Amino acid sequence: MTGTAFTPEWIDGKIVNFSAAERRASSLSGRRSVKKEWQAAWLLKAITCMDLTTLAGDDTPGRVRRLCAKARRPVRGDILEALGVEGITTGAVCVYPTMVSHAVKALEGSNIPVASVATGFPAGLTPLPTRLAEIRYAVEQGAREIDIVITREHVLTGNWQALYDEICAMREACGEAHLKAILATGDLQTLTNVYKASMIAMQAGSDFIKTSTGKESVNATLPVSLTMLRALRDFKDLSGQIVGFKPAGGISTAKNAIAWQVLIKEELGSRWLHNDLFRIGASSLLGDIERQLEHHITGRYSASNRHAMA
Structure with a gap:
């Protein structure tokens, strides 16, 4: 992503109607339902777009290696065989900086990228x-x-130039690596702030905009995601550049994964449903997806302990 010059005119006077965003988001579950083999296909797609994540204070190299083994083979072989599918992996593995080298070694030969949180995560x-x-x-x-x-302060005080300059510096520090800008939307107070922060992050060259750290009291929600997707669409219209989207935090069920994919398909189209433009930040979601896939094959729900994370 190249970004653009700082252009505050793109956010001046913008106001997001919270009630309208809530109504639009709540309509998805009532109007859209995916069943049987189509549901299985959407769930497999979600796995390929997943950033399988461990961001715990007690992370160890052994835990990271186990997580990477799960990223390589996220679904049991007998389930994939029954579905007639092979070669499924997660989109990436996400860890703390000190765990990156262990993840890279564990993923050698897989082409699964390692993502790292940084910049004083989660508070910044x-x-x-x-x-x-x-x-x-x-x-x-x-x-x-x-x-x-x-820095949430820049958003809460409306210091958009400072936010732009900060992300530009981070973009430069990343070099060839992709930059995902976590907005920590649960801390930004209003959807209008979410929209404006999204636009400035994209102007500064973010390759993805991401909802949350997973550590806020409120993480990814559909109204917030809708607001960010509208910002993505507006940015594409204004600049001609395409930016990715990553919801994270609290997305723990297969039903959640489908709801976010439906939202993206309706708002942005199928192009965004590939892992170069869409990721789901998840630590517990994979187990429920695997459980739903087994139910699709057998007609029975298995115990959660049959689908260990690693």
Whole structure:
């Protein structure tokens, strides 16, 4: 992504109607239903767009290696055989910077990229030079994607120039790695702020915009995602550039995964339903998807412990 010059005119006077966004988002489950083999296909698609994630304080190299093994083979072989599918992997594995080298080694030969959070995740309140150094460290360790967090203060005070400059510096520090800008939408107070932060992040060269760190009290919601998708559409119309989208935090069921895919298909079209433009940040979602796929084959729900994360 090249981004654009700082153009505040693109957000001046923009106001998002919260009630209208809620109504639009709530209509999806009532009007759209995916069943049987089509549901299985949508769930397999969701797996290929998943950033399989561990961001815990007690992460170890062993846990990361197990997660990477699951990323390589996210669905049991007997289930895939029954579905007539092979070669399914997750879209990426997401870890802390100190775990990147372990993930890279565990994923050798798979072409599954390693994503790393950075910039003082999740609060983003360390000094900017430290945050930039963390990006460079993660890239040096082999991360091909960097999930950065923004300074929420810039959004809450309307200091859009500062937000633009900060993300530009982070974009430069990433080098060839993709930059996903986490907006921490649960901290931004209004959907209008979410829209404006999305536009500025894209102007600054973000390859993806991402809803949440997963650590806020409110994470990914459909109204927030709708607002960000409308910003993506507007940015494409204004600049001609296409930016990806990543909802994260609280997306834990197969039903959730389908709801987000339906929203994207209706708002942006099928082009965005590929993992170069769409990712789902998830740690527990995969187990429920695998369980639903087994139900599709056998007609019975199995115990959750039959579908371990790693």
